[in-house]
């Protein structure tokens with residue numbers, strides 16, 4: 674495990690091979706605060722991070738440490754008060770980046786059928802109807818939902834709904850995929866299946882992924898690199914390059930000595946950061 678950010682190298686040399694379409698993402702001296710009443714509360718401080726094209730980076734850390742805030746800056750949902758966030762060397766700007774979000778809540782439109790939900794992003798971009806349908810059908814095939822193309826989304830299981838959401842996101846061929854606990858709402862078994870399915874879909878196109886999760890095992894299993902954040906103010910406390918071979922399989926959790934080593938190294942540190950954050954919240958409540 675490396676202390677603090679900025680030194681890790683991409684552990685696989687094949688990111689530039691094949692049809693990888695990812696872009697680089699850079700946080701340069703990012704500082705950010707939110708106003709709580711009249712008081713600015715520092716959320717990110719001196720946040721520096723270099724993400725390589727087509728790298729899969731997970732961010733773990735205590736609740737409230739600023740993970741979603743960092744993700745939002747890449748997706749242009751908010752601007753840093755100081756410092757910059759760049760994609761392929763250019764500052765993030767409205768409409769200028771090819772980034773797509775995937776959240777725990779699938780946010781499917783209940784009045785639209787399955788295919789029509791998958792087509793949504795393409796529709797917004799003005800892709801012609803026939804092309805939209807062809808691309809949606811191709812992605813429904815890849816997520817194994819072809820026979821549900823004309824189904825009512827309200828009749829699908831939670832796992833199937835999330836696969837529709839994944840298809841809706843990936844059909845847009847994003848260069849950057851911003852994922853905020855995308856599998857958190859699923860039961861353990863469905864979650865394991867989707868983690869494996871998702872990584873094999875990702876490997877075909879390799880957009881750059883920034884993946885926020887509370888689940889350290891999930892972070893290790895999916896990522897090229899795991900970033901551990903500390904809170905108040907949010908900053909990078911440690912990072913670890915994951916050198917497990919790809920494709921990744923669920924059995925690695927149990928069978929890979931390397932997986933166990935990563936988990937042991939990072940979990941103590943994560944627990945420590947979570948404990949610190951909880952202690953701080955308790956102190957603040959006492960003071961209030």
Ligand SMILES: Nc1ncnc2c1ncn2[C@@H]1O[C@H](COP(=O)(O)OP(=O)(O)OP(=O)(O)O)[C@@H](O)[C@H]1O
Pocket residue numbers: 707708709716734735736737738739740741742743
């Ligand atoms: N729009 C906002 N206005 C005021 N405070 C905010 C806003 N968005 C986030 N915050 C605060 O900023 C801090 C960081 O929030 P953020 O959602 O980035 O954390 P997180 O690490 O993603 O948390 P979690 O793991 O619980 O999702 C929190 O204290 C949160 O309350």
